[in-house]
Amino acid sequence: MLTGRKYRLDFTPEQGEFAERIGGACRSVWNTALEQRRIYRRRGGWIGYHDQARQVAEAKDDFPWLAEVPGHCLQQALIDLDQACARHGTWKVRWKSKVANPPSFRFPEGGKITVERLNRRWARVKLPKLGWVRFRLTRPLGGKAKNATVSRDGEHWYISFLVEDAVTPPERHADPGSAVGIDRGVVKVVTRSDGRFHHRVFARDREVEHAKKLQRDFVRTAKGSARRKEAAGRVAAMARKVRRRREDFAAKTAHTLATGFEMVVFEALTTKNMTAGVEPRPDPEQPGAFLPNGAAAKTGLNRSILDKGWYRIELATRSRARYTGTHVITVNPAYTSQTCNVCTVVDRKSRESQAVFRCTSCGHIEHADVNAAKNVLTAGRAEFAQPRPGVRAGARKPRNRVGRKANRQATAAQSTATAGSGLAGIPRL
Numbered sequence: 374m375l376t377g378r379k380y381r382l383d384f385t386p387e388q389g390e391f392a393e394r395i396g397g398a399c400r401s402v403w404n405t406a407l408e409q410r411r412i413y414r415r416r417g418g419w420i421g422y423h424d425q426a427r428q429v430a431e432a433k434d435d436f437p438w439l440a441e442v443p444g445h446c447l448q449q450a451l452i453d454l455d456q457a458c459a460r461h462g463t464w465k466v467r468w469k470s471k472v473a474n475p476p477s478f479r480f481p482e483g484g485k486i487t488v489e490r491l492n493r494r495w496a497r498v499k500l501p502k503l504g505w506v507r508f509r510l511t512r513p514l515g516g517k518a519k520n521a522t523v524s525r526d527g528e529h530w531y532i533s534f535l536v537e538d539a540v541t542p543p544e545r546h547a548d549p550g551s552a553v554g555i556d557r558g559v560v561k562v563v564t565r566s567d568g569r570f571h572h573r574v575f576a577r578d579r580e581v582e583h584a585k586k587l588q589r590d591f592v593r594t595a596k597g598s599a600r601r602k603e604a605a606g607r608v609a610a611m612a613r614k615v616r617r618r619r620e621d622f623a624a625k626t627a628h629t630l631a632t633g634f635e636m637v638v639f640e641a642l643t644t645k646n647m648t649a650g651v652e653p654r655p656d657p658e659q660p661g662a663f664l665p666n667g668a669a670a671k672t673g674l675n676r677s678i679l680d681k682g683w684y685r686i687e688l689a690t691r692s693r694a695r696y697t698g699t700h701v702i703t704v705n706p707a708y709t710s711q712t713c714n715v716c717t718v719v720d721r722k723s724r725e726s727q728a729v730f731r732c733t734s735c736g737h738i739e740h741a742d743v744n745a746a747k748n749v750l751t752a753g754r755a756e757f758a759q760p761r762p763g764v765r766a767g768a769r770k771p772r773n774r775v776g777r778k779a780n781r782q783a784t785a786a787q788s789t790a791t792a793g794s795g796l797a798g799i800p801r802l
């Protein structure tokens with residue numbers, strides 16, 4: 374199966390600087406190519422990957438900073454852009470900014486990547502133009518690398534390999550028939566239908582206060598100043614620390630769930646429950662209206678510090694499930710918190726408080742989240758017993774990288790019209 378392996382690189386200062394330049398070139402290529410696509414679209418035309426790749430190759434003669442970096446990384450940036458545009462539309466794909474997008478670039482050809490083990494702790498990888506780079510071998514690579522992505526997170530550089538580990542998925546889960554429903558929440562991050570919880574505090578109250586202070590400090594600094602850069606670094610470092618805890622928690626929870634159960638049922642996340650925890654305040658002056666609660670202002674903090682990582686848990690479980698033969702399914706979350714799991718009566722009033730469910734019909738009392746998780750499991754069993762064809766989440770039809778036939782023809786028409794002008798339509802960098 375294909376799997377990911379991430380290690381911290383030990384660049385020499387020169388390699389670090391060069392990597393920074395490769396990342397910069399890929400970002401420029403992304404932004405320029407996106408701008409070009411938009412210009413074409415405004416004129417009613419279309420330009421695709423092949424033309425853009427050719428133009429980048431040609432531009433290397435004029436721009437030494439393009440010529441010095443590995444060409445495959447630039448091509449990969451164009452492929453990524455092509456896929457992003459196909460998936461989200463040319464107008465929704467975003468620019469890459471130097472501040473918001475740390476450098477990241479991919480070497481798409483596994484055949485050009487050589488990995489050697491040096492000793493028990495260290496290995497080295499040979500990357501095109503970067504040469505040999507050492508990295509701490511925190512776990513075995515476990516197979517042949519199919520590609521490698523180099524990225525910087527804060528002050529450190531990392532390499533992620535896509536590895537074919539030659540493991541075949543099991544025919545059936547080790548514990549056939551076992552199933553669990555999951556309720557994701559704020560008070561407990563994960564509540565299971567069997568009454569167990571998985572919880573961790575990702576940021577203690579003191580840390581949240583500290584993050585708020587760092588955020589305030591950042592806002593007070595002047596744009597473009599050295600202080601601002603420093604303040605931004607501190608905000609990012611704090612966010613990184615919290616994110617690591619979240620990632621660790623998600624991985625461990627996913628492992629427990631996937632090894633323990635043949636079926637794991639989540640409630641499908643909606644925009645509404647994704648932003649839970651930020652409740653609007655009723656306006657006392659105007660009944661029915663709500664006051665702004667600073668939610669927009671807090672979005673950054675919510676995302677980086679207060680986020681519970683609900684989606685990450687699901688992703689991690691799906692990833693782990695491939696190795697254990699677990700089925701991960703999602704069900705409609707409607708009424709799971711208001712339905713009695715014993716008598717199935719739906720009543721909003723049954724949810725007595727945040728923590729307690731007391732059925733208004735049969736009197737059943739249970740922890741509110743456990744009751745919800747049980748309903749999620751019930752819904753999951755029903756769904757799994759009768760899978761509806763075409764409705765279940767699954768493979769998206771793969772898109773042709775070059776676009777549809779009509780698009781190809783449009784491109785051909787455009788490129789003959791603009792042939793000979795080099796980087797036609799691309800604003801000069």
Ligand SMILES: [Zn+2]
Nearest residue numbers: 713716732735
């Ligand atoms: Zn009941």
